[in-house]
Every structure is written in C-alpha cells, then in structure tokens.
Amino acid sequence: MTADIAGRKRRFGIVGGLGPLASADVFFKLVKATPASNDADHFDAIFQQSPFPSSGSGSAATTERKLYIFEMIRDFEKRGVTTIVLPCFLSHTFIDELRANTSLQIVDIVEAVRSHVRRKFPGASRVGVLASDYTRDKHLFEKYFTPPEFEVLHPRRHEGFDPVTEAVYGADGIKSGNLRGHPVELLRNACQDLIGQGAQVIVPGLTEIALVADEIGPLSVPLVDANLAYAQYVVSGRYGSPASAFKVGVVGGVGPAATVDFLQKIVRNTPAARDQDHIKLLVEQNPQIPDRTENLIGDGADPTVSLYATCKRLEDGDADIIAIPCNTAHAFVERIHPYLNIPIVNMLTVTVRYLRETYPALRDIGVLATSGTIESGVYRKALELEGLHQVVPEPALQERVMEAIYGEHGVKAGFSTGQCQDDIAAAVEALIAQGVEVVVLGCTELPLLLTGSEFVGKSGARVKLVDPTDVLARQCIAYAIENSLTEQSHVNAL
Structure with a gap:
C-alpha cells in the first residue's frame, strides 16, 4: 500500500471484537483487495480484538461500546496508525462523536x-x-x-x-x-x-x-x-483527508494570571452563539519555566529548553498553532521556532502590524515592558521594521514599572490596585509628557493594571493603550475561523 496521508504511509488500525467473525472477514477481504504482486506490497495494518462483553448481544450504542472503540483508537494513535477501519454499522451511528475526539481518519463504512x-x-x-x-x-x-x-x-x-x-x-x-x-x-x-x-x-x-x-x-x-x-x-483511498477542529496551543504559566487573561480574551472575542462555536484550546500551564527577565538581565536559568519542551507537548497534542502570552518570552522564540513543526504566532509581530494599520500617521510608540524585554530589543527591532520608533520610560521610572510587575505588592504577587497602579500610572504620565499618543502594554500582566483602551493623565491628556494579549487573541481567532472556512470548502468540494 503506497497511499500517503500528508506525506505519511497509511497505516490501518482495524477495530475488532464488536463482531469477532465479521471483523475477521473484513480483515481478510482487506488483504484480498490489496493490489499486491508480493508480500512487501501489502499495507501496514494492526488488527486488534479485545474482549467486549456486549459483542454477542444487544444492538444499542451503549456507553461500553463507545468507550471500547475510543480506547482502541487511543491505543492505535500511540502505535502510529493513521487510518481507522471500523467494521461495525451500529458504531457509525456515533461516528461523529469519535471523529470529534481523534485526529485519526475513520473510514466510513x-x-x-x-x-x-x-x-x-x-x-x-x-x-x-x-x-x-x-x-x-x-x-x-x-x-x-x-x-x-x-x-x-x-x-x-x-x-x-x-x-x-x-x-x-x-x-x-x-x-x-x-x-x-x-x-x-x-x-x-x-x-x-x-x-x-x-x-x-x-x-x-x-x-x-x-x-x-x-x-x-x-x-x-x-x-x-x-x-x-x-x-x-x-x-x-478514495476518501478525503480527515477534517479536524482547528486547535490553538497555549504556552501557559508565563505568568499564570496573564494566561487566564489571554484565555478570557479568546472566549470574549470569538463570535459564538453556543458552546460548540468556540475555539478548541490546548493549554500547557507550566509555571516552572524559568523567569525570562532574570535570565535576560541577570544570571537566572535559561528558559529555552523549558519553553521548547512545552511547545513540543502542544505539538504532540495536535495543536495547529502556538500562542505564547508572554512578551518577554518572545526574546527566545527565534531560538526554538526552527525546531518546531507548527508555527508560533509572534505576539510582537502581530501587535506592530496592528499599530501600523490602526495608526498609520504615528511614528513614536511608547512601550511599557519588563527590563528584560526592553534590553532584549525585541520590540524595538519589530517596531523599526515597520518604520516606527520605540519610546520607553527613563531608568528611574523603568524601575517603578518592574516594581509594579515583580514587587512585593506587584501584579505577579496578585495585586492589581494600590502602589502597583500608582507606579504604572507614573510611567504612562512620563510617556505622555514625551508626546507619545499610543502606549503598548508590553508585559502581559499590565492589562490587569491598566484596563480599557485609553488612559487619561492628571493633566487631562489622553493616550491610547494597545494590549498585545488582545491582539494575539484576535489573531488566533482569525486563523481558526479562516481554517474552518477552508475545511468547509474542502468538504463541500468532495
């Protein structure tokens, strides 16, 4: 068998046991139907038959039947199967339930x-x-x-x-x-x-x-x-490739509260009339990833391997894209992206593109971020590629930004009012004084302190606030919707 699915040789997993005699008959006829001139030309297949207590009696789609099949499919996934052969008509009354929960192709009898x-x-x-x-x-x-x-x-x-x-x-x-x-x-x-x-x-x-x-x-x-x-x-092989729901993989825990904020923005911005209209998410909440800022400006542990390992787990979970709701982590994206088989949606790149499209006349952009993000130059470089100029707080105010994020009463410690808000407000006031009209909240915790799309200073001056987490959420939603429309067009064409 030489047919390929997405470049892989098709490997069949045959669900036996629902009707042992009939399953064996289908397996025999599969071998018989293969156009092969020698043994090596035959397909790669696993015929698996486990005791199923309800196989000899009862003709209903029981929970036992559903879970028996699903567990066998999960086992097939681990063994490299690409295509499920399900020789049971009754089980096709719930084939949609099975397809919704596996990436493997189930051939419809x-x-x-x-x-x-x-x-x-x-x-x-x-x-x-x-x-x-x-x-x-x-x-x-x-x-x-x-x-x-x-x-x-x-x-x-x-x-x-x-x-x-x-x-x-x-x-x-x-x-x-x-x-x-x-x-x-x-x-x-x-x-x-x-x-x-x-x-x-x-x-x-x-x-x-x-x-x-x-x-x-x-x-x-x-x-x-x-x-x-x-x-x-x-x-x-005269059947189309399996259609699967688009899945966004999320590197969580960097930091935990920012991850929850990002997920809320995904839900809030998704055009949905019911639960099933929302986007499929796979979240790897890993707070043990070493602190990015400590590594960039100090002698903290390198988070590269931990970030990569988390992304690979998302990849193994069949995510289609990866979102990292952490600005500072993007200083490490270029290191790991070439080794992944699915794309990371770069939060900084999509944010700068949003700035250019939304504020085409502006050149100076204020950036509030961790000192690690500022010193890595990731925002400065992304802005310069679009002809924009980064404006950041002076050192004393940058220390207050860090205190608002990492301090004893900072947002990472669970605070969202009081001194941390005062520190951030002072930094924004200073950027306004420098003539900045738009400020990027370049740390995913900052939207927890500066809510809304605008900040009004003590003088009455206003500045627009751009939340990269929100921009990233909307971009992931756009990719999911685009993929859904493409899949539907493909199905309609079959």
Missing part, C-alpha cells in the same frame, strides 16, 4: 456502501437495507441514501418482531456462531419482503450478513457484500 452502489448499480434508486433495530431507528442509512437519488426500504415488522435483529442478535443468531438454519431463513424472508416492496438492490447494515450471503441463496436482485465493498473502499 456506510459511505463505502453508497459509493459501491453508485458505481455498480447506477440505475438503482430503491435500496433495501438489512439493518438492526437500533441502526434502523437512528435512520443511519437515510442520512446517506438521500432523496431524490435514493429511497430507503426496510423489511416490514410483524407485531413488533424484527427479523434482521433476531437473525443476528437472537439466541441462535449469527453472533452466536450459527451460520445456517433459522437465522438464514429469517434473512432470506427479509430479502423477499424488500423485493416485494420494489427494492432494486439490497445492502446489509450488519457486517455479519456477509458471512451467510451464500446461504441466503440467489435472489432476483443483487445482495451487496458490504464487507468487501468496505475493504475495497479502504484500500482505494
């Missing part, structure tokens, strides 16, 4: 059967379905075989008796190993009933039916081997 019917029987519109009571009541096939192209027919029940469910799940049914006699007779009568209703082709909605297809005998209309159709579809 009902879509495979519909594709087979379209190709092999192009004139057939009346489709008879042999499904269990639960699958039938969930209208699974009606969601795929839709009018006006198709009309779905089911065997008629007599006094509430469902012959198809009984044939498979009954005391002497196929799941109990009986491949002749009474269960076959029940299925044969169900097929004749469908033919009597005008069915032009019959498709099984239970993988066990393929085991007794020959025993059912010749019919006046085709009886599809759904297991073979599924196997051929899986091997063909």
Whole structure:
C-alpha cells in the first residue's frame, strides 16, 4: 500500500471484537483487495480484538461500546496508525462523536456502501437495507441514501418482531456462531419482503450478513457484500483527508494570571452563539519555566529548553498553532521556532502590524515592558521594521514599572490596585509628557493594571493603550475561523 496521508504511509488500525467473525472477514477481504504482486506490497495494518462483553448481544450504542472503540483508537494513535477501519454499522451511528475526539481518519463504512452502489448499480434508486433495530431507528442509512437519488426500504415488522435483529442478535443468531438454519431463513424472508416492496438492490447494515450471503441463496436482485465493498473502499483511498477542529496551543504559566487573561480574551472575542462555536484550546500551564527577565538581565536559568519542551507537548497534542502570552518570552522564540513543526504566532509581530494599520500617521510608540524585554530589543527591532520608533520610560521610572510587575505588592504577587497602579500610572504620565499618543502594554500582566483602551493623565491628556494579549487573541481567532472556512470548502468540494 503506497497511499500517503500528508506525506505519511497509511497505516490501518482495524477495530475488532464488536463482531469477532465479521471483523475477521473484513480483515481478510482487506488483504484480498490489496493490489499486491508480493508480500512487501501489502499495507501496514494492526488488527486488534479485545474482549467486549456486549459483542454477542444487544444492538444499542451503549456507553461500553463507545468507550471500547475510543480506547482502541487511543491505543492505535500511540502505535502510529493513521487510518481507522471500523467494521461495525451500529458504531457509525456515533461516528461523529469519535471523529470529534481523534485526529485519526475513520473510514466510513456506510459511505463505502453508497459509493459501491453508485458505481455498480447506477440505475438503482430503491435500496433495501438489512439493518438492526437500533441502526434502523437512528435512520443511519437515510442520512446517506438521500432523496431524490435514493429511497430507503426496510423489511416490514410483524407485531413488533424484527427479523434482521433476531437473525443476528437472537439466541441462535449469527453472533452466536450459527451460520445456517433459522437465522438464514429469517434473512432470506427479509430479502423477499424488500423485493416485494420494489427494492432494486439490497445492502446489509450488519457486517455479519456477509458471512451467510451464500446461504441466503440467489435472489432476483443483487445482495451487496458490504464487507468487501468496505475493504475495497479502504484500500482505494478514495476518501478525503480527515477534517479536524482547528486547535490553538497555549504556552501557559508565563505568568499564570496573564494566561487566564489571554484565555478570557479568546472566549470574549470569538463570535459564538453556543458552546460548540468556540475555539478548541490546548493549554500547557507550566509555571516552572524559568523567569525570562532574570535570565535576560541577570544570571537566572535559561528558559529555552523549558519553553521548547512545552511547545513540543502542544505539538504532540495536535495543536495547529502556538500562542505564547508572554512578551518577554518572545526574546527566545527565534531560538526554538526552527525546531518546531507548527508555527508560533509572534505576539510582537502581530501587535506592530496592528499599530501600523490602526495608526498609520504615528511614528513614536511608547512601550511599557519588563527590563528584560526592553534590553532584549525585541520590540524595538519589530517596531523599526515597520518604520516606527520605540519610546520607553527613563531608568528611574523603568524601575517603578518592574516594581509594579515583580514587587512585593506587584501584579505577579496578585495585586492589581494600590502602589502597583500608582507606579504604572507614573510611567504612562512620563510617556505622555514625551508626546507619545499610543502606549503598548508590553508585559502581559499590565492589562490587569491598566484596563480599557485609553488612559487619561492628571493633566487631562489622553493616550491610547494597545494590549498585545488582545491582539494575539484576535489573531488566533482569525486563523481558526479562516481554517474552518477552508475545511468547509474542502468538504463541500468532495
């Protein structure tokens, strides 16, 4: 098998145990359907079958069934599987629940059967379905075989008796190993009933039916081997790449309160009418990352490895982008970014771009930040690339900025009023006196002290406040929405 998913060789994980005999039949037909001239040409697959206590009886989508499959998918993820083969129609009644919680591709068995019917029987519109009571009541096939192209027919029940469910799940049914006699007779009568209703082709909605297809005998209309159709579809790769929700990875803990503030801004700025409209987030809250400022202006530990390790954990968690709601940490971004496989959204770059677009006539930009951020020059360099000039407080006031952030009564110690606010206000007043009209709150804790979009000085002079955390949040939201629209266009094109 040479088909690739995003540059990787496809590796199948086959969920067994839901119907042990039928699962083995699908596995056999997968091997048989592979166009291979020698052993090396066959696909890479793992067939896993664990004891499932409800496999022999009951046709409902129980919690046990859902968790059994999900745990197997999680195990497959750890073993390098790219594509899940789920040979169980009943389990496809909750396939969306599984897909929403895994990045692996789950090949749809009902879509495979519909594709087979379209190709092999192009004139057939009346489709008879042999499904269990639960699958039938969930209208699974009606969601795929839709009018006006198709009309779905089911065997008629007599006094509430469902012959198809009984044939498979009954005391002497196929799941109990009986491949002749009474269960076959029940299925044969169900097929004749469908033919009597005008069915032009019959498709099984239970993988066990393929085991007794020959025993059912010749019919006046085709009886599809759904297991073979599924196997051929899986091997063909004629299905699109899995669509997954865009996920923003957040390096948290730098600092903890700023992380919570950033998450609130993500939620507040997301256009959502319900919970499910919000963005998927993966937060690695790691307050043990060494202090960035202590390293930049003192002899503190280097945070590079800790930042990189945190980003890699987000990458391993299938994040699509990484946000670091810490201005000072961006002094280390250039060191680690080349070693990651997903992008870091640079908070400084997007903030400077926002400044240029929002205030095109301005040149001087005030920056309030930690001394580490100031001395690293990251904001100065980013501003200069856009033709802007950084203005920072004089040394004595910069000390007050640091006290407001790191001091005994500073924001990192949990304070947001009192002396810390007075210290920051004094720094802003000084920047206003230098003619600055816009001030960047270049430390993620500062928006906790200077709320709102404007500061009014004692003289009545006003200055605009730009919060990089808010700019970063909006940019991450924009990426997520853009990705969602692209994915939807891709789905519509399939």
